[in-house]
Amino acid sequence: MTDSGRGAVVVGVDRLEEGRAALAWAAREAARRDVAVRVVHAAAHSADLLDAGYSSAVLDEVDAGARAGLEAAAEVARAAGAPHVEVRLVHDQPRRALLAEAAGAALVVTGARRRRGLRTLGALELGSTSLFLASHAPVPTALVRTLPPAGGPVAGVVVGHDGSGHADAALRWAAGYAAEAGVELTVVAVWHPPFAVAATPYGLDVPDWTQTLRVVEDAAAERLEAAVEAVRAQQPGLPVAHRLVRDESAAEALLAAADGSRLLVTGTRGRGAFAAALLGSVSHAVLHRAGGPVVVVPQPPGRDLGPEPGRSAAGTGPQG
Structure with missing residues (x-):
């Protein structure tokens, strides 16, 4: 196993059509590690709807739609080979929800959102939640826009x-x-x-x-x-x-x-x-x-990583 141990592979999903590649990649990773995939959808609408005067019945209906989307996402993960799939609907902002789910996880996976507008129709851009997780998550964060081609030579x-x-x-x-x-x-x-x-x-x-x-x-x-x-x-x-x-x-x-x-x-x-x-x-x-x-x-804070390669000199390079 990798350093993250046997925690779940957490994948955040907003719109299924934009998250299929991330779901499939997360499922393959979970299968390789023999751990669960946890599909998370963060819905921050609860307080907003209640504050706006909507009844709890409206909130239940919105939640039902979100849960149906989660189940559809879970089916994508299962079809991609995930050995076990969990689904979780969280009533919180996506950043806080996924950061909390990252605790104890092996990996956090996000996709990219589709740009709106005629000039960028079909393009995939990195959302603020993905950037936030890459900066703050205590475990490795994967961004998956597209999957590597299948059937070709094994890439490194x-x-x-x-x-x-x-x-x-x-x-x-x-x-x-x-x-x-x-x-x-x-x-x-x-x-x-x-x-x-x-x-x-x-x-x-x-x-x-x-x-x-x-x-x-x-x-x-x-x-x-x-x-x-x-x-x-x-x-x-x-x-x-x-x-x-x-x-x-x-x-x-x-x-x-x-x-x-x-x-x-x-x-x-x-x-x-x-x-x-x-x-x-x-x-x-x-x-x-x-x-x-x-x-x-991320570099684990206060953790002994053993002998550190390449520490003999400073210089410019590809990390920052």
Whole structure:
């Protein structure tokens, strides 16, 4: 099992037509872990309807519709192979409801909502609840817009790593997932020049600038090698590949590396300018733009995660 143990896989559902991919992915994860899927619908209408003067009969009717939707969602999960399905209607705001359900869960899964309007008809965007969970949930949060193609070659897991503690937590989770699933893990580190210009800046001559680039690249390579060696020690037998990419956009590099993968894994934040934010700028960008499943892994507070891969040096990278 992964670090989260044998807790349920919690999946939040608002509209069934927008949540089918998330339900199916959650069901497959539950089957792989041999745990329950808990399908949750958060309805914050109770107090609003009562405050507006509606009778309890109206509330009961609305609840009946919500429960029918939950049962339909449960059937989707069962059809996708979930070994056991629970349904839960919660009268609360979606953020609070799903955050409460995350306690003790193995994983929280959300989908994307369909944009309204002629110019964006059919497009799927990330809702505020998904972003909130990715930032605040105590367990890994998966965003699933679409499922990986079925019937093709078995795809591996891609994880971004920048040497930060949050990246280390993501790397451990991704390695455990890949080992359990029997697929390859690819660790991606992104580096870029220390100045936001292409030419030699601040009066540096060409040899000095070239040496500066070499130092930055070598430091990134050392962090990546240390991370890979730690994973190989923790997961003997796991096939591990690594890729060092020079790119001004860590998000672009991660998305390109994860194209066609089974799963893309990131940490909540990293070493970049937004390191003080709960969800780093790169993870934020990846969540908004990824086509396949993405899992954001939090760093457990006050928890000993064991030897930390890639802690020897600081630098820029794909977590924040």
